[in-house]
Amino acid sequence: MLKTLAQGDKVSSLTNGPRLVFARSGKGEIKWIDAGLKVDVNSGTALVWKLDTPTPLNLLEIDLDYQKNINWAGFKLEISPDGQTWKTLYDATRRSGDGKTYEFPPQTVAAVRLSNFRQVDGKFPPLKGMRAAYQAERFPAVPAAKVSSGENWLAAETEDGSAKFRWTLSGSAGLKLDYSYKLDGDFTYHGITFDHPEDKFRSVKWLGDGPSRVWQNRLRGTELGVWEIARNDIQPGESWTFPEFQGCFGGLRWTRLATETGDLTVSSGDAQTYLRVGTPRISHPNTTVAFPAGDLSFLKAIPGIGSKFSKPEDSGPSGKPATASGEYRGTLVFRFGD
Structure with missing residues (x-):
């Protein structure tokens, strides 16, 4: 697990990852x-x-x-x-x-x-x-991992083989992360996540679908391009700053995150990856979307959103939890600056 990301005198606030994150629908008695x-x-x-x-x-x-x-x-x-x-x-x-x-x-x-x-x-x-x-039953524990390493790489694999992560340091090309995990069933979201203090973000720029965030049942209306949003932290229904900074953004090719400690660029080898940045504030229960732990995530499935009078799952098939089946893979490359 990444503890510190540094190059020379540059130190990123990115830490505590990658962690596999997924959530089942909330069912059963709440303790x-x-x-x-x-x-x-x-x-x-x-x-x-x-x-x-x-x-x-x-x-x-x-x-x-x-x-x-x-x-x-x-x-x-x-x-x-x-x-x-x-x-x-x-x-x-x-x-x-x-x-x-x-x-x-x-x-x-x-x-x-x-x-x-x-x-x-x-x-x-x-x-x-x-x-x-x-709600522990919504967030099943990930099995313990075995760690191995070499001259320029570090790898971890869960004891049951359901998740694998491999970091490779390749000089000027950056720090590469290859990951895979296996899931079967219905999930509100799934992917990997990292911690990064949200208040240390300054802006997000990305090549992908924009200019606005998306939900599983609200994917239409975006265009492929290079987009940028300055950080904002609005209260839904009280503030009207658009587009919102916090959320999930589709079709990720690369993102440049401007932070207090400098720019961090992350490239994705799979355009079927969603970039999650921060967490929107709570609003009405039906329009408050379940988000994973952490602050910066790379997801293969994202949640749907409801409306004032209906829950996401009541809005149609695309609003229901995503059905996962088999293995999911991704490659990310982390670099300081551009």
């Missing part, structure tokens, strides 16, 4: 962790829930007490891996019938913070309760 909170937030002050130990989570349920004649209410939702650094997942409003669940990529969470409470009459909505969950 909740209750925050034990029933708080009147009339003061409008921030509320922090510190878990006993950092815990894998992917789902929060936040139950506001909508009083009579209150059409909408909202808050700002943040999570932290360490209780010090925070990421905003949501900062908007919902109606009482819009649901109280908030889904996000599976990750370890040490604390949850709620703030910026508001409702239609200018007062603060009472909080009835909050709880969290990790």
